[in-house]
Amino acid sequence: MSQPVDLRSDTVTRPTAAMRRAMAEAEVGDDVYGEDPTVRRLEEQAAEWTGQPAALFVPTGTMGNQCAIHLQASPGADVLVERESHVYLYELGAMAALSGATPRALDGERGRLTPGAVSAAVSPDLYYMAPTRLLVLENTHNHAGGVVVGAEHQNALIDEARRHRLAVHLDGARVFHAAAASGRPLPDFTSRVDTVMFCLSKGLGAPLGSMLCGSVELMREARVIRKRFGGGMRQAGIVAAAGLYALEHHVERLADDHRRARKLAEAVAELDPFELDPAAVETNILIADVRPGYDAGALLASLRESGLVAGPMGPGRIRFVTHLEIDDEALERAIATLRRVSRDAGPPVT
Helix, strand or coil, rough: CCEEECCCCCCCCCCCCCHHHHHHHCCCCCCCHHCCCCHHHHHHHHHHHHCCCCEECCCHHHHHHHHHHHEEEEEEEEEEEEEECCCCCCCCHHHHHHHHEEEEEEEECCCCHHHHHHHHHCCCCCCCCCEEEEEEEEEEECCCCEECHHHHHHHHHHHHHHCCEEEEEEEEHHHHHHHHHHCCCCCCCCCCEEEEEEECCCCCCCCCCEEEECCCCHHHHHHHHHHHHHCCCCHHHHHHHHHHHHHHHHHHHHHHHHHHHHHHHHHCCCCCCEEHHHHCCCCCCEEEEECCCCHHHHHHHHHCCCCCCEEEEEEEEEEEEECCCCCCHHHHHHHHHHHHHHHCCCCCCC
């Protein structure tokens, strides 16, 4: 029996043979002492890619986001976030638990905030109101289906934040996808924010790790916060080498993930159990609504039994994510499985 096609997330990828060789051969040292040369090279490369002065290697994207929030939002302060953003939905209230900051959730349109919404949410300068200190953006926006917040739109949000003297952090877990889909250089999305985090372990295919980038001073402070949060690593060059390999070899191929996601979306849109506009699929994530009368849980179970693993994305929604391990042959198998399971599901229950 062939291997299941796993479309739950782009975090399920395994290191390629060449990446494993790079990891095995990595020059290492104790990174807590600042002595790992491979980590240093990765941090230099990340800073160069993003157009930021400095970078810090962290174990996870959540740690990178939370280090940035801890640095830029004082205890008791408000942090402006989009209501379906990762830092709000999927980081376990960490900004409150670790930094004493309060998220103020704003409604966006498919993950995109407006400058007006940002401006209206900033607290007035009154001593008895929590001060607003930080705006957190997300690009691409996961929960909205991998949509790209265009560089011009993001810049308008940054400009509005500056008018209110807010710091800006970009959760750029998949920001390389935003650059690839828009045809814009990565610094168009990453150079104007105060801090940016991007993941090596999602579309870029490394086994773990993320990068936090910003000014030299902020990254010096972030190194202290990383240690306090338990993220100090020793011979981390073994995994940093995977990140270096990913930056050197896995960026240009992101367009293949987008192409395959669009083809998958066109197939899903034709199937009775699902409702999806293929034109809304911009990168490597597609989220399909399950039509009334069909059971999303039963569909997921049937797909898994048939060799296709997808993920739930809230009530009545299923997520599919293309990635490094999904080639054209795997995509065709996934489409064939979707068609077969959809046919066997029968008409909706009314």
